[in-house]
Amino acid sequence: MKKIAFALFLLCGFTPILQGQNNKQVYSVVEKITDKHTIHVKVPSTNITEHSYSKQDTNLAITSPDKLLTVLLGLRNGIPTYSVNYKGKLMLEESPLGLISTIGDFSQSMTLVSKKDSSIDKTYTQSKIKKSSVHYQANELTCTYVNSQKQQIQIVFRVSNNDIAFRYVLPLTGETARCIIKKETTGFNFPAFTTTFLTPQATPMIGWKQTKPSYEEEYTVDSPLGTPSKYGLGFTFPGLFRIGNQGWVLVSETGVGSSYCGSRLSEGTKDGLFTIAFPEKGENNGIGNSEPGVALPGETPWRTITIGENLKPIVETTIPFDVVEPLYKSSMDYKYGRATWSWIMWQDNSANYQDQVTYIDFAAKLGYEYVLIDALWDKQIGYERMSDLLKYAQSKGVDIFLWYNSNGFWNDAPQGPKQRMNTSVSRKKEMQWLKSLGVKGLKVDFFGGDKQETIKLYEDILSDANDYGLMVIFHGCTLPRGWERMYPNYVSSEAVLASENLIFNQHFDDNEAFNACLHPFIRNTVGSMDFGGTLLNKRLNRTNTGGTTRRTTDIFQLATAVLFQSPIQNFALAPNNLTDVPGFEIDFMKQVPTSWDETLYIDGYPGKYCVLARRHGTKWYVVGINAGKEALKLKLNLPMLKNSEVAYYTDKKDGKSSLEKAQIKQAGTVSVEIQPQGGIILTN
Template sequence: MRYCIAFFVYLFSMFIGISNGYTQTIISSNLDFKSPNSEIICKIISNEKGDASYQIFYHNTILLDHSQLGLELSTKGNLNRFKQIILCQKSSQVAQYSILNAKKYSINHSYNLYKILLINDTDTLPMEFKMFDDGLAFRYVIKNNSGKAIQVEKENTSFQFLPETKAFLQPVAVAKSGWEATNPSYEENYQQDIPVGMQESTKTGWVYPALFHKGNTWMAITEAGLDGNYCATRLDPISTNGNYSIAFPDLKETIIKNGGILPKSKQSFYSPWRVITIGSLKSLVESTLGTDVADEAKYPESLCKTGQASWSWINSKDDFIVYEEQKKYIDFAASMHWKYCLIDVNWDQKIGYEKMAELSKYGQSKNVGLLLWYNSAGDWNTVKYTPKTKLLTHESREAEFSKLQKMGIKGIKVDFFGGDGQSVIKYYIDILNDAAHYGLMVNFHGATLPRGWARTYPNLMTTEAVKGFESVTFEQKAADQEANHVTMLPFTRNLFDPMDFTPMNLYKIPTHVHRKTTPTFELATSVVLLSGIQHFAESPEGMSHEPDYVKSFLQNLPTHWDDVKFLDGYPGKFIVIARKSGEKWFVAGLNGDSSSCKIDLDLSFLPKNAKGKIFTDGYASNSIMQNDFANKPSELTLKANGGFVLVFE
């Protein structure tokens, strides 16, 4: 038996290319993996029945109990019972990377890497674990030398929470439901502080990131490193006794008929990383774990040109995607020193390519680049907006992107994907690759969570995957929920990935909907929420009502951040966060509650003599006032659904 195991180890070593670090062979029925500071421990266990599982401990307290490991493959059957676990490699790693489109620019991190084999009598399942001081990540290696496709029929990974754990979870919408059959688009509200084990009402699952806490210890579960061989996953809607399993998409979530749902490849491939961030709320909000494990950048950083954008559709909708209205919004962007103007649906019909080329030249004369909207869809939903079917094949994308490049267009917004199947994920990645070759930035809308793609594809500027401000303009219910919803997002959807919420309506919504947040709440979203290109929901007419100091703030708002500090908050209730750009610190707070709240502001991280400006809600209705502010312990009172912004130089 040991000769057989040694041979498996040899094959695995050849496959994963072990060439440095500390390599060892330990054959056991259980192994302990530790974070660099030894505060997080992951125990891998194979019991007498051969069930492979893992446990997670934090500060010697159990967080996840026996949670299942394993896959079911089309060629090998169920790989979740293993007689032995072999540790093939343990090494300590230090890594550094930079990313413009994130909560901090220069990121240094260390981790312990473990590569193992789960073995039964005839098969092996390689796995990789990365242990960080703020969490861990693991993935499966699906080895294939057969020349035939291997399909993952099921992933057995689960997360067994203790009964006292509470959760913040967003349901997955039913596939092909909603407006023009475009769901799922990750556009639901989070259910907050619910007991683990509660069944999801639509019976479709829970999206990532999924947030949990046991007392003061918090955990965020997500996935990263998703490529075109695997589908996006979710947590199963049934979580009996707090055991949440990985679930695959609905069979309808595909862009080709009768296929393209499950992970499949004719070559060896990986599952995405299963990412578990662990610690205090401060640890989670400041963590970069979701991009730390993503694949390295495939293209130069120069493809990522962060900035702000004007956008007419959020206020005036479909009928005003016309030449003169878009010219007005180009002028608006120029007056606000914003880099971009987004032109939305049906521009090809209402403006046309020739006139759009004129608008592009006009924008260039004002130092404003244009971003153009596209319908991703072929025949998998009923959306009629155009341009449509332009991006379906590599050849059609090249023809369209070449045309846009010659017109001087800076980027595209691609909408209505409606699925997480493997074929849809491959479609996202194909668009990113082809757009990169033509220097085009990308915004995915009506889309899936990007799962660390912004690191791998620097031209991915942002992705919706959220119930954004456009929903507030549609219905009063969304407006009533906005403050609570937005104060959830820094802890969940916007935790690792850029988010196209399209925030900041300062004056009023030009529809029947009454906005419930204060102007300074809206102003603070420009700092709290992260997006590579931030599409603002204010109009030229609305901005004309704002004082010069508000305009100056927005004209000089940074386009990316160098550092982040979480100061205080609780999901769905309030948040205070500080972001640094150059020598400036921006501190912003949001009150997600319908009653006022008091916040103790600790700015001890700033120089003692630091002085700044504070923006708060004014005494007059719907107004913002500015005052001087010194760095000293302070107590701020925020209005109901209100906020504040501080700027220190």
């Protein structure tokens, strides 16, 4: 049976009572203020309050601006800890903090020596995420600790409404200006009744042409604590956790650039403890260190925790972007939009001149901004003819993205162009050529790892591409971690079981609706997701007569064009869809935007169904999909559509799509029915 160690800081006479529901017990523990506690020493001309401490077991509390979310920091036998409650309910039990480095062990025998309180209030705009304007307010607590050798570390917590971000800061002390982080002891300790929604980290250098981990593994849902991962290597960020009937927790990280590695969650214990795990030694073909190196003074990325009593804060969170800043200025105003993409339906052989002309014409008919030309164009079109193809596309008002293989020595994927993006010299030479042709962006594939060496390659590609006015999409790649804000020319990443798997194996078509009902709650809520979806072919091949069979309805597919968020959407439409699907479906796809001013959670449950609302300008799109085997009847509260006539896209019971007009009354409520593996769309 788990023990709950819980402490609450008494501050200015405020004595909140926190409840834990583990094993149906209620815990109310308060901590006495020590007689050596120095209170409220103001720093002039700032909003910062300084405190100092001399007693090792002093506990601290930091709350959100709305006072509903509380983080409690303490020391358990010299080990820094934290716990989290929301609305008086225990969401994370006492969890360890700390790290072990080559300059010192900061995971034990620690003493708190001072703290600093401050507040953050900022606004920013961002055209590539789920909302265009963000107002971020948070309370910040910086705690300074020393270990038994009197070496210093700071732990910084920021707590906003429903979100927590924390990181470690290592100062420059003495003559040592560098260190290796050997291990993070950071943990996330969940109550015993928690269930998990997780995807496993894959073994390095396995899979097709030794390209894993490619971050395209399947999820397990509502699994009990202690359920082992598929490969025994833990779980990829983000991880979603249901805390019984108390609420939900999403754990991830952000702010990962070339100065650190990407991390993940370890295997979880049966008692519910997950810790930070570094990359496997075999990643990146064994090249590079698994342990990150940090120049001093330095800091780790932010670990993020989003908490709510329902899924609304999970879906709507902007915490991956709130705590990071742009790393460089944009070299130009990048334009986002829609693209056609021959490879998804016509495959490798379509990377030829004439097929790309067909898709350029198709994009022009749809009014789309881009065409993505995928792998093997270097051999099947050739560098010499690419200039003519670009000129043709530009004459049609269509711009081009080109695919590249990332690899030098870390996979055996044969598709080219190869060895153009892996070194600075070859990359800049290639990008200069791309700029001269008027190419607008790159899709770079096959990375396979989270080592600092690999994260540096992502950053180098992005930084160099910006110098040449090029946007970047990553595939076969890791999760983006705040990159939409950090890198102005970053577009999106795959990092999901994307549409190509629907072509490769019927299993993924049979489970398409289930997976689609996961992504808005987990993968896509923390970063743009290049899924490459909205397939309107019934059979997933070039002639629409063979290959795998799509199980979902057309309206389901249209709904995912809104449900899945990416500032550039590479849709899997095919030229034959202009004549073999109802005209109103194509009209919808001609008009659907890819940038959003607002995103709202309406209803749903991971893996079962999902209803979201997104706004572009004054136009709302409310979309829903159903992964169940039975029709789903819902009463939706849509105040944004009250007193308005809407276009209502739905499926009939025979699977055929329908477009009708519907009137939303003053109450703003509407009853809908979503067919099995079907969808709905309401637009004003």
